[in-house]
Amino acid sequence: xxVVVLSFSxxxxxxxxxxxxxxxxxxxxxxxxxxxxxxFFFDVHPPLGKMLIGLAGYVTGYDGTFPFMKxxxxxxxxxxxxxxxxxAVLGSFLPIFAYLIVRELSQSHTAALITATLLIFDTGCIxxxxxxxxxxILLFFIMAAVLSMVKFDQQRYRPFSWYWWLWLLLTGxxxxxxxxxxxVGLFVILLxxxxxxxxxxxxxxxxxxxxxxxxxxxxxxxxxxxxxPLFLYVTTFAIHFAVLNKSGxxxxxxxxxxxxxLVGNNLYNASMPEYLAYGSTITVKNLRIAGGYLHSHWHxxxxxxxxxxxxxxxxxxxxxNNLWLVQRKDDNDSRSGTPDLVRHGDVIRLEHxxxxxxxxxxxxxxxLTKKHFQVTGxxxxxxxDTNDLWQVEVCGGQKGDPVKxxxxxxxxxxxxxxCVLYSSGKTLPKWGWEQVEVTCSPYxxxxxxxxxxxxxxxxxxxxxxxxxxxxxxxxEILLESHIVMIRGNSGLKPKDNEMNSKPxxxxxxxxxxxxxxxxxxxxxVYLLGNPVVWWVNLAGLGLYPIMVAVASVALQRGFxxxxxxxxxxxxxxxxxxxxxxxxxxxxxxxxxxxxxxYYHHYFPAMLFSSMLTGITFDVLLKSTDLLLRxxxxxWLQRLGQVxxxxxxxxxxxxxxxxxxxMTGPLAHEPGSAMAGLKWMDSWEF
Numbered sequence: 001x002x003v004v005v006l007s008f009s010x011x012x013x014x015x016x017x018x019x020x021x022x023x024x025x026x027x028x029x030x031x032x033x034x035x036x037x038x039x040f041f042f043d044v045h046p047p048l049g050k051m052l053i054g055l056a057g058y059v060t061g062y063d064g065t066f067p068f069m070k071x072x073x074x075x076x077x078x079x080x081x082x083x084x085x086x087x088a089v090l091g092s093f094l095p096i097f098a099y100l101i102v103r104e105l106s107q108s109h110t111a112a113l114i115t116a117t118l119l120i121f122d123t124g125c126i127x128x129x130x131x132x133x134x135x136x137i138l139l140f141f142i143m144a145a146v147l148s149m150v151k152f153d154q155q156r157y158r159p160f161s162w163y164w165w166l167w168l169l170l171t172g173x174x175x176x177x178x179x180x181x182x183x184v185g186l187f188v189i190l191l192x193x194x195x196x197x198x199x200x201x202x203x204x205x206x207x208x209x210x211x212x213x214x215x216x217x218x219x220x221x222x223x224x225x226x227x228x229p230l231f232l233y234v235t236t237f238a239i240h241f242a243v244l245n246k247s248g249x250x251x252x253x254x255x256x257x258x259x260x261x262l263v264g265n266n267l268y269n270a271s272m273p274e275y276l277a278y279g280s281t282i283t284v285k286n287l288r289i290a291g292g293y294l295h296s297h298w299h300x301x302x303x304x305x306x307x308x309x310x311x312x313x314x315x316x317x318x319x320x321n322n323l324w325l326v327q328r329k330d331d332n333d334s335r336s337g338t339p340d341l342v343r344h345g346d347v348i349r350l351e352h353x354x355x356x357x358x359x360x361x362x363x364x365x366x367x368l369t370k371k372h373f374q375v376t377g378x379x380x381x382x383x384x385d386t387n388d389l390w391q392v393e394v395c396g397g398q399k400g401d402p403v404k405x406x407x408x409x410x411x412x413x414x415x416x417x418x419c420v421l422y423s424s425g426k427t428l429p430k431w432g433w434e435q436v437e438v439t440c441s442p443y444x445x446x447x448x449x450x451x452x453x454x455x456x457x458x459x460x461x462x463x464x465x466x467x468x469x470x471x472x473x474x475x476e477i478l479l480e481s482h483i484v485m486i487r488g489n490s491g492l493k494p495k496d497n498e499m500n501s502k503p504x505x506x507x508x509x510x511x512x513x514x515x516x517x518x519x520x521x522x523x524x525v526y527l528l529g530n531p532v533v534w535w536v537n538l539a540g541l542g543l544y545p546i547m548v549a550v551a552s553v554a555l556q557r558g559f560x561x562x563x564x565x566x567x568x569x570x571x572x573x574x575x576x577x578x579x580x581x582x583x584x585x586x587x588x589x590x591x592x593x594x595x596x597x598y599y600h601h602y603f604p605a606m607l608f609s610s611m612l613t614g615i616t617f618d619v620l621l622k623s624t625d626l627l628l629r630x631x632x633x634x635w636l637q638r639l640g641q642v643x644x645x646x647x648x649x650x651x652x653x654x655x656x657x658x659x660x661x662m663t664g665p666l667a668h669e670p671g672s673a674m675a676g677l678k679w680m681d682s683w684e685f
Contacts (some may be wrong), residue, residue: 091129
């Protein structure tokens with residue numbers, strides 16, 4: 001009860017302060033609003049966390065009308081407290097879950113209380129829990145999965161009992177929740193998976209079990225830890241697609257076929273010819289994220305940028321200058337009757353409808369991607385030269401296959417140079433109206449940047465079909481959404497002058513993250529872990545392998561350790577090893593990631609580190625009888641526990657303004673609440 005009261009009170013205190021948008025609330029609060037308004041958007045993370053934020057706002061009276069434009073915007077009369085409160089409540093469970101996990105693993109209330117103390121009074125855990133963010137939701141499901149796994153282990157002597165099934169299914173549901181919030185949830189899935197493999201290996205060695213019994217155990221775990229999480233994860237996407245049925249800012253990230261599902265999109269309930277034909281007027285959309293529509297305009301490339309011919313770009317918005325005419329290679333298609341279909345392998349010209357110039361390629365270097373060739377508009381009234389010819393290639397198709405509107409992925413191979421039409425994703429300078437560069441790439445590997453699809457299609461000579469016939473089914477949009485999310489994640493590169501945290505910074509609490517405010521007149525919040533807590537955790541990570549090595553050598557040499565010390569060694573090696581594995585799985589992979597990284601990415605690993613510290617320091621303090629005889633060893637043990645508790649509490653007292661907010665003088669000025677506390681120059685409060 002003490003852990004529960006302290007955990008909830010520290011997280012819910014001043015939950016409505018500051019009454020303005022802080023840090024990433026501008027993203028996740030806005031996405032919660034999109035769910036309330038049923039407006040489609042794109043994010044690099046799976047949808048569960050944002051859906052829960054939207055639901056929390058909806059049931060607490062928020063109407064989804066606040067724009068969440070930028071950090072610092074005042075909430076005024078909008079009911080934002082429900083979304084913050086929901087995240088804070090989930091964050092409040094973290095110390096409680098950690099207490100229960102460590103108590104189950106170590107069978108020590110002291111170890112569990114040390115862990116709970118570290119997490120309850122950590123300023124970083126408090127701050128990350130008090131705002132409209134995905135992190136407290138992710139951390140809740142990670143800890144729930146580990147707790148359920150540990151509780152399931154405790155039922156090993158009551159297999160297939162009601163509680164055995166309960167904890168198995170709760171583990172699976174929590175894994176689905178973690179993955180449904182962020183792909184980082186894969187790390188806890190890996191932890192539970194490795195633990196389950198080891199568990200099954202142990203069962204295989206139990207000769208009292210028949211092979212039928214072992215098969216039952218295996219199938220139960222497949223059902224509870226693979227099929228159930230998969231079903232729940234897919235269900236969250238089904239709800240996501242059902243709720244977000246209106247056109248919104250995320251449309252352009254997805255294929256034309258995907259967009260045809262969305263109410264308000266120009267493709268919704270539209271009708272057009274199903275197959276591309278000569279004489280058609282079309283728009284051509286690139287398949288990379290934010291690849292844009294093939295576009296041209298009257299402006300020429302400036303002097304010194306390739307040939308001074310008409311610009312061809314990719315434009316992210318619908319526009320009349322996105323329209324192109326599909327022409328035969330040798331003449332305009334002016335014949336009467338049903339026009340011929342364009343097929344895989346055909347050589348065509350694309351004539352820009354507004355300017356009547358042909359899509360043209362040549363060996364001049366592209367404006368920005370110098371290893372590619374320039375693409376221009378050339379000729380008059382459709383008359384040009386052989387550099388205007390492009391061969392149509394349907395990806396995965398064979399010669400003679402027709403080009404399906406919306407559905408076919410198409411490449412355009414330049415006949416004269418052998419390169420392929422390509423959207424680089426790079427933004428052109430002012431002379432190119434800051435549109436996206438289009439090039440002709442000599443590298444012919446199939447990538448989304450070189451793949452296009454036909455979106456709008458106008459041809460009065462062909463019968464129209466309703467695009468509802470072409471709408472993708474659920475599995476197609478599920479697969480597409482994951483491809484787009486994965487590409488989006490890999491595309492999160494550090495911007496110029498943007499602070500990019502490094503993984504080695506995190507365990508040492510090297511640098512925090514500004515949530516709100518900069519100057520002395522603003523309400524300032526700074527995400528930084530309680531220094532004593534984080535450095536004690538760092539010490540625990542250093543002590544643990546030393547203590548395990550000493551205990552292992554002592555056991556191997558047959559030293560007389562006594563029953564209790566043997567139990568301590570077993571807890572260190574087995575249960576501590578599980579927590580160390582959890583820390584490694586949630587920390588080490590970040591060293592190999594090319595995307596932009598932030599300090600808050602360490603918090604899942606920090607939870608495992610704190611639990612490992614609880615067990616490590618508990619065993620260390622209980623080993624005082626190696627130095628002193630009772631009762632002096634007991635006094636030393638109590639002294640160590642009190643010193644640890646007081647140092648954590650005093651550090652929390654000093655640094656709590658970072659979490660709960662501060663105004664007035666800055667840390668380097670006299671009279672500041674944080675005066676003299678900038679122990680590391682890299683701290684920016």
